[in-house]
Amino acid sequence: MSGDDLQLLRDKARDFGIDLSQYHLNLFSIYLNELKDWNQRINLTGLKSVERMVIELLLDSLIPAPFFPDTGRMLDVGSGAGFPGIPLKIYKPQLETHLLETNSKKVSFLKQVIRLLGLKEIHVIKGRIERDGDTLHPDGYHLITARALAGLHQTIAWCSPFLLPGGLLVSFLGCRAEEDLKGCQQIMEENRIFIHRKILYVLPGKRSKRNTVIFKKRN
Secondary structure, three states: OOHHHHHHHHHHHHHOOOOOOHHHHHHHHHHHHHHHHHHOOOOOOOOOOHHHHHHHHHHHHHOOHHHOOOOEEEEEEOOOOOOOHHHHHHHOOOEEEEEEEOOHHHHHHHHHHHHHHOOOOEEEEEOOOOOOHHHOOOOOEEEEEEEOOOOHHHHHHHHHHHEEEEEEEEEEOOOOHHHHHOOOHHHHHHOOEEEEEEEEEOOOOOOOOEEEEEEEEOO
């Protein structure tokens, strides 16, 4: 990442109430440089330009962060190349973080990035949420994130059982939030979760509105 890319991220993040320090920016730079290097060998993201990675991966991952707790346990389901789990861990370093990913090459990438960044209290778990629940923390999680995991109905069914009372489930729904939310009322009631907050926004350089929905589990 160039200095201009870092400044772009800092400026655009500030528009969403996210204050990034030079320490944050340094780690994000290392992260994206490693992503670009690995992406030449394995398909981690279809995005090629650094500016699009900055906006569509880093910034988009961080937008709901001001509404998250600073401490507790976070699970990122279907972590892929680490979005949103690693950017959120960088921004909120006191969150004990688990990255759940089934693809062996992506697991290797995640472990390499964690080593490079020197992150603590973050672990990669190889597995699927629907079949490998016994590998997750037995006490559950205060925060669960899911980005492009599955349909919303399925995401709620898979993730909610691992959410602690009062915990947050975050689904990055893009532009189709209202459509996805239709028909989910019953599964939400069955899992004792409700819509806590909707974040409607437009990413810089984009036209379509995006919507990240934060669900909360009843006490």
